Amino acid sequence: MNIPFLDWASHHRIFEKQWLKDAQEIYRSGIFLKGAYGAQFENHFCRYCESEEVSSLSAIGTGNGLDALYLSLRALDLPQGSEVIIPGNTYIATALAVIHAGLTPVLAPPSATDYNLDPAELDSCFSENTVAVLPVHLCGRVCDMDLINSWAKQKKIVVIEDAAHAHGAIYKGKKAGSFGDAAGFSFYPGKNLGALGDAGAVVTPSTTTAQKVRSMQDYGSLQKYEHEDIGINSRMDELQAAFLSHKLAHLDSQLEHRRHLAQVLIDELPDELVLPPPDDNDYQSAWHLFVIRHPQRERLSAYLASKGIQCMIHYPRSIDQHNALKTLKLAPCTVSRRLAGEILSLPIGPHVNQGKLEYIIKQVRAFFGR
Numbered sequence: 001m002n003i004p005f006l007d008w009a010s011h012h013r014i015f016e017k018q019w020l021k022d023a024q025e026i027y028r029s030g031i032f033l034k035g036a037y038g039a040q041f042e043n044h045f046c047r048y049c050e051s052e053e054v055s056s057l058s059a060i061g062t063g064n065g066l067d068a069l070y071l072s073l074r075a076l077d078l079p080q081g082s083e084v085i086i087p088g089n090t091y092i093a094t095a096l097a098v099i100h101a102g103l104t105p106v107l108a109p110p111s112a113t114d115y116n117l118d119p120a121e122l123d124s125c126f127s128e129n130t131v132a133v134l135p136v137h138l139c140g141r142v143c144d145m146d147l148i149n150s151w152a153k154q155k156k157i158v159v160i161e162d163a164a165h166a167h168g169a170i171y172k173g174k175k176a177g178s179f180g181d182a183a184g185f186s187f188y189p190g191k192n193l194g195a196l197g198d199a200g201a202v203v204t205p206s207t208t209t210a211q212k213v214r215s216m217q218d219y220g221s222l223q224k225y226e227h228e229d230i231g232i233n234s235r236m237d238e239l240q241a242a243f244l245s246h247k248l249a250h251l252d253s254q255l256e257h258r259r260h261l262a263q264v265l266i267d268e269l270p271d272e273l274v275l276p277p278p279d280d281n282d283y284q285s286a287w288h289l290f291v292i293r294h295p296q297r298e299r300l301s302a303y304l305a306s307k308g309i310q311c312m313i314h315y316p317r318s319i320d321q322h323n324a325l326k327t328l329k330l331a332p333c334t335v336s337r338r339l340a341g342e343i344l345s346l347p348i349g350p351h352v353n354q355g356k357l358e359y360i361i362k363q364v365r366a367f368f369g370r
């Protein structure tokens with residue numbers, strides 16, 4: 001059996017007819033940016049991120065997730081050169097957004113249990129220059145936002161969520177993207193809510209922040225040829241917005257499938273592995289990734305590849321290990337470095353049916369001689 005890590009082509013077949021119809025309409029209309037499809041997606045997506053406790057969010061479509069984080073930081077008007085706490089074990093985009101915004105990333109060690117920012121470590125990363133904390137809801141599990149938010153409030157700093165992995169993830173009844181002063185989402189094709197190219201969004205409870213992002217993403221302008229900010233060009237195009245609107249309508253059923261797969265994997269995989277924590281009353285992960293851990297990760301990965309199961313590593317380097325960031329002289333994040341050497345992401349998603357799920361479990365068990 002062959003199980004690729006991702007197989008969006010087969011999943012996308014259900015959207016094909018409708019999207020091609022929309023694409024033709026967009027093609028004929030000549031409106032490719034800032035049109036009705038973008039406005040509709042923004043409206044649907046911010047409603048989607050709301051809950052009983054959090055209403056009145058705004059969403060602004062952007063060109064990608066990196067820009068969504070960058071624009072969030074810029075819109076919050078943080079003093080240049082000040083520090084932003086990020087986890088050491090994230091995708092480089094989190095750090096790059098901070099750097100591009102003229103700020104300095106400070107790496108916090110993640111929890112070795114759920115790989116998210118560990119609230120107990122935040123005090124040791126705080127300095128008089130800290131202005132923000134940027135939790136990443138890694139693998140689709142929301143960070144412990146009650147603790148992070150109350151700590152940030154006490155320190156009088158802002159909170160920006162990196163929700164690139166976490167569309168639809170729930171923590172204590174609230175959705176990812178609704179906890180901070182602003183949140184950045186990515187709709188990179190491989191994400192749970194993936195576009196047909198690059199796209200992203202900022203979600204924020206503040207209409208002032210939303211206006212600022214809207215200006216910053218469009219050359220610093222809210223009115224044609226009137227430029228109030230040093231902005232960039234980062235807008236979601238109509239073709240992506242049309243596709244994402246269709247896909248969003250199917251996201252919850254897709255998440256249900258992912259949650260089922262994750263629970264079976266947790267129940268059935270052998271005890272030799274470190275497994276991610278299961279969902280419970282407080283946490284319902286989006287299960288963007290299903291990450292297992294073992295000291296013999298390379299051998300296990302090679303064995304599964306030989307059985308047709310494609311795995312990946314998210315992420316193989318701690319942020320402080322990237323050559324690109326050498327000049328920042330980031331303190332080595334030993335926990336992230338150790339985890340990076342042991343983690344392995346198994347295939348999970350709409351393409352993993354019951355037969356494939358059983359095959360993955362069988363082959364992992366076989367590796368351990370079960």
Ligand SMILES: Cc1ncc(COP(=O)(O)O)c(C=O)c1O
Nearest residue numbers: 064065066091093164186187188
């Ligand atoms: C955790 C995290 N943050 C930010 C991003 C950036 O998103 P994009 O690729 O849409 O710029 C990604 C993308 O992979 C990501 O995984």
